[in-house]
């Protein structure tokens with residue numbers, strides 16, 4: 220009996236298996252609106268058998284985009300534009316999810332295939348906003364330090380983005396608290412040098428991210444799952460670490476977070492990442508056992524037996540795959556075959572099974 224292909228229920232939502240499509244920016248939106256690319260790209264992965272298809276980091280405010288062509292949900296019209304995407308994903312038996320994000324000081328950059336560097340004002344760029352006026356790296360712009368009234372606005376932007384997401388038909392909302400973007404910038408002492416009640420002590424650094432969790436939770440019916448993606452460590456001495464992630468996750472569990480997706484890093488360019496197959500899985504295992512909360516494992520998970528082993532040994536409740544699902548949108552159908560699991564194919568494709 221495969222554990223990877225056993226269903227998982229969180230709240231009233233049942234995932235047909237534990238293979239999740241990790242959120243992946245496509246740099247293919249127009250003024251924040253998703254395009255045909257998104258319907259086909261995300262739709263293919265739902266057809267391919269994933270349990271959940273998560274829409275890319277979707278900005279809650281225009282300044283929160285990583286690049287000008289990132290997805291956004293800062294208007295009702297954008298929310299409506301996601302409706303056919305959520306409907307198609309659900310129609311294929313996958314759960315539609317959306318990651319809500321603000322890029323903080325890492326905003327206003329070019330698409331990766333154009334080099335990914337910072338964009339100036341006359342190249343469709345803008346001044347990024349962050350907890351502290353510290354640029355990400357040399358050559359990156361000085362971010363504007365957010366004021367307390369601006370934090371009130373941001374909290375409201377996350378709240379409204381969650382409301383629009385649920386109205387569009389998404390059944391899972393994920394708060395992006397990882398990868399050196401705004402909420403992670405509040406958490407990490409490397410990026411948060413504030414001297415007010417939002418910086419300094421652990422309690423102060425988690426204050427704004429927890430405000431966002433509360434606001435988004437208030438918007439979501441209690442039976443719909445709320446996920447958080449966390450960078451569990453900064454990979455640098457003096458940075459955010461596993462101990463703090465455990466303490467924060469305990470608090471988020473009390474506030475009604477249902478699953479923590481355990482990523483790591485990308486707050487500062489000096490980090491030292493020991494990448495290798497499944498290298499982040501121990502973080503998921505540690506949080507899961509310390510906090511007793513469902514977790515997701517991510518990072519260089521590519522092989523069906525490896526994914527099965529992660530779930531079967533209790534190191535995670537789900538696996539999130541990114542690049543392997545770009546190589547093969549039908550990976551879940553192929554993994555089922557490799558593991559000897561009978562998984563229904565879409566009727567339209569049955570003659571190829």
Ligand SMILES: Cc1cc2nc3c(=O)[nH]c(=O)nc-3n(C[C@H](O)[C@H](O)[C@H](O)COP(=O)(O)O)c2cc1C
Nearest residue numbers: 241242243244275276517518519520540541542543
């Ligand atoms: C093209 C691309 C876009 C990505 N965009 C996002 C994103 O929007 N949000 C996010 O949390 N992670 C993003 N990531 C990170 C992935 O979700 C994932 O955590 C990472 O690629 C490691 O998983 P993998 O080894 O299976 O690729 C992106 C990765 C890729 C390759």
